[in-house]
Amino acid sequence: MASDISTEHRIVEVAGRKTQVTIGGDGPPLLYLHSAGGETEWTLPHEKLAESHRVYVPACPGFALSEGLDEIEDMQDLVWHYVDLLDVLELERVPVVGFSLGGWLALELSVLRPERIERMALTAAAGLYLSEAPMGEIFIDDLDELRELVYYDPQDVTVKLSMPTSLEDSRILNWIRAREATARIGWNPYLHNPRLKGHLHRIACPTLLIWGRHDRLIPLAHGEYYAEKIAGARLEVLEECGHMVPFEKADAWAGLVREFVTAS
Amino acid sequence: MQFFCFHLMPWDRIDESTLDAHKTVWTWLPNSHYDAVHGHELYNRYLDELVLAEELGFDGVCVNEHHQSAYGTMPSPNLMGSILARQTQRVKIAVIGNALPLYNPPTRVAEEFAMIDVISGGRLIAGMVVGGGPEYYSFSANPTFARSMYNEALDLILRAWTEPGPFEHYGRHWKLKYVNPWPLPLQKPHPPIWIPGAGSVETVKLVAERGFSYMGIPYFHVDVLQKNFDMFRDACAKAGNPATPERIGLLLPIYVADSDEQAWQEYERHLFYFAEKLLKGLAVFPPGYTSARSIARINQALKKFLMEVKSRDEVEEGFYAVVGSPATVRDRLVELRGRLGFGNLLGLFQLGTLPADLTEKNMRTFAAEVMPPLRKTFATKADAAAPAAPA
Numbered sequence: 001m002a003s004d005i006s007t008e009h010r011i012v013e014v015a016g017r018k019t020q021v022t023i024g025g026d027g028p029p030l031l032y033l034h035s036a037g038g039e040t041e042w043t044l045p046h047e048k049l050a051e052s053h054r055v056y057v058p059a060c061p062g063f064a065l066s067e068g069l070d071e072i073e074d075m076q077d078l079v080w081h082y083v084d085l086l087d088v089l090e091l092e093r094v095p096v097v098g099f100s101l102g103g104w105l106a107l108e109l110s111v112l113r114p115e116r117i118e119r120m121a122l123t124a125a126a127g128l129y130l131s132e133a134p135m136g137e138i139f140i141d142d143l144d145e146l147r148e149l150v151y152y153d154p155q156d157v158t159v160k161l162s163m164p165t166s167l168e169d170s171r172i173l174n175w176i177r178a179r180e181a182t183a184r185i186g187w188n189p190y191l192h193n194p195r196l197k198g199h200l201h202r203i204a205c206p207t208l209l210i211w212g213r214h215d216r217l218i219p220l221a222h223g224e225y226y227a228e229k230i231a232g233a234r235l236e237v238l239e240e241c242g243h244m245v246p247f248e249k250a251d252a253w254a255g256l257v258r259e260f261v262t263a264s
Numbered sequence: 265m266q267f268f269c270f271h272l273m274p275w276d277r278i279d280e281s282t283l284d285a286h287k288t289v290w291t292w293l294p295n296s297h298y299d300a301v302h303g304h305e306l307y308n309r310y311l312d313e314l315v316l317a318e319e320l321g322f323d324g325v326c327v328n329e330h331h332q333s334a335y336g337t338m339p340s341p342n343l344m345g346s347i348l349a350r351q352t353q354r355v356k357i358a359v360i361g362n363a364l365p366l367y368n369p370p371t372r373v374a375e376e377f378a379m380i381d382v383i384s385g386g387r388l389i390a391g392m393v394v395g396g397g398p399e400y401y402s403f404s405a406n407p408t409f410a411r412s413m414y415n416e417a418l419d420l421i422l423r424a425w426t427e428p429g430p431f432e433h434y435g436r437h438w439k440l441k442y443v444n445p446w447p448l449p450l451q452k453p454h455p456p457i458w459i460p461g462a463g464s465v466e467t468v469k470l471v472a473e474r475g476f477s478y479m480g481i482p483y484f485h486v487d488v489l490q491k492n493f494d495m496f497r498d499a500c501a502k503a504g505n506p507a508t509p510e511r512i513g514l515l516l517p518i519y520v521a522d523s524d525e526q527a528w529q530e531y532e533r534h535l536f537y538f539a540e541k542l543l544k545g546l547a548v549f550p551p552g553y554t555s556a557r558s559i560a561r562i563n564q565a566l567k568k569f570l571m572e573v574k575s576r577d578e579v580e581e582g583f584y585a586v587v588g589s590p591a592t593v594r595d596r597l598v599e600l601r602g603r604l605g606f607g608n609l610l611g612l613f614q615l616g617t618l619p620a621d622l623t624e625k626n627m628r629t630f631a632a633e634v635m636p637p638l639r640k641t642f643a644t645k646a647d648a649a650a651p652a653a654p655a
Contacts, residue, residue: 139401139550167563173556180408180552187406187551 005050007042015084017068020059025050030261031086031094032057033102036138036186037150037244038178040064043161045246048254049097052262056094058085060105062181064174075185075193079108086116095261096120099246100218101182103127104191107226111199119206121257123245124218125226126191133221135191139183143167152214152242162247191218200229207233208260210253212241265601265642267635268358268610269317269627270326270515273310273344274542275334276617277302288545289334290398303337309620311344313613315351316624320631324356324389326515326610329363332402335542342376349384357384358610360458360479361391365410366403369438370417371445374424378449386450391458391479392418394467397548408552411466413437425454458513463492463565464558472499472507479513479610483543485568486583486603489514493604509607510644514600517585518611519618520629524588528576530622531587535579538616543571590633597638607644 007024022042030053034040040059049055061081062069072078082105086094095118098106103125110117126135136149143165147154150163164171186192207230211223220237227235236256238249246253278289278297286293314325327344330336338344345359357380362373373392381388394414400407416435420443423433429444449455460479461467471478478496480489493512500507517535521527547566549559566572570584579585586596597609613630614623 141548173560176551176556176559180556183406183551184408187408188404190404 020065022057033098035100036182121208123210133219136217150243158247209235215243217243266323268324270610272336273338290545318355326358358389361393363395364417365413381449388455390455407550473503477511482515483570512606513608514606515610534618
């Protein structure tokens, strides 16, 4: 997208796996963990955060040009991949921004390597099972239905930035691969780790939770649960907003995140 | 040529409004629409139809596995196979197949198939399938492991049948310290293996290289099938295993009546009920179920799929089903045989709502007037051993 911010694509080796990392902006480092939608190319949310930070956007194995999905069997394997990646990127201690799948990943990372995470801003994070607030079905083929699931307004102008709109879309092959990589870790148990609940009391870093009031994929109740169980966590709810918060409410979202990560 | 009678054992009564209210008859169609009292009649009727196939001179009967679906109400084809093992004396019993990744551990398949083979006196044809896309939703089974689980299970089952146990299996998906199934199959080294495919390159290569038999998944335009079978023959040639007609099977809806007009008049609404309603939701490819390249290939082929077909002319042009008088059906099958080179014809004589009387009439007419001349034209060694159809 057109901007003054210069970005670069890097392919780094992480324990033998080729991993794509997109980097942009100047300032203190910030690690952005993408969602199942695979916003791994430079786009709106990264652009907003790069106004104040140097933003690192790695692509999970199986997403974009990142390889090595065959060695990832579950979230545990993915978290260790990111532990190695932090070393490769020489990010000793870094604020983390995680969206959806990336929010779940950030939570797992903060349990496994608390010393590496300065603070974390989680948006519509997966990772939980709540019987009273079931998640929507993301593994459907119908792109129109999917858009209705994740957007408050399916006609939102940012839709075309965040997902393909038809099977003829040039991004469709990457999309199919992204869905495969998501299914690998999130098919069953569905987008969560049944053991994560038991670890939440161990999270000590400052945590901000941002949710759309009308998230149909991962209902607000999940945000409320995290806010209650993670010590000192704060929950911000955006009105007239679905699951795609960083796109739907890019300015408000980026404002909250920036204020939070610069507070240290 | 060998003739098989294939049964899907479909649910035959869902009203239009229910069908219109749901995007699919798979996985999510509420089972409040299932009626066990009617199910009792249906299962017994369908089994009778397969038993009749033996009486009419068919070489074999086929059953298959689907879950949570009105398209086929046969989650356990092995139960049907074992009943048929006792209720028939001569026909091959082709179970095509067991969806290997859904059996845990897959030695269960080695055991149950061996039971059917032993009970039936060595009449089992063992079908090994990955399972349809919808099955991965119905079982919450991770589709990104479908291929690797399938490959591991297939190797394990064959090893369990051919290598003396107990032995240890240490694989990616299963770790079994003591593999030692009792019983073992009666046929040695093991029952014939049939593997169906919809044109995925991975499947074609596997079947060709291992010397198994390839069954074309139906409901595609004949051009698509021809491409798939040609790809299979090429792969066999490359592997040095000739693709004899016995290694190729075609599953095909068939309806015969006294005249073309009568056949279409009796069959048309049942065929289109099947095409428009029961196929809804069959062609689903969950993430990772097959390679992105195969998904692209199959997505193209799906433009030429029975579900998209709206008229009799289109059905005839694409050979989606073969319908007509005995002479018409004979001629069209000869033409199909010429294009596709199959040695096993798996006829689907009942589908969807087709009632018992028309199904029986269809089978009897086919067996009396279509099967004998085709047997003569395309005689194989196996045909010499098969009994002539009763007059």
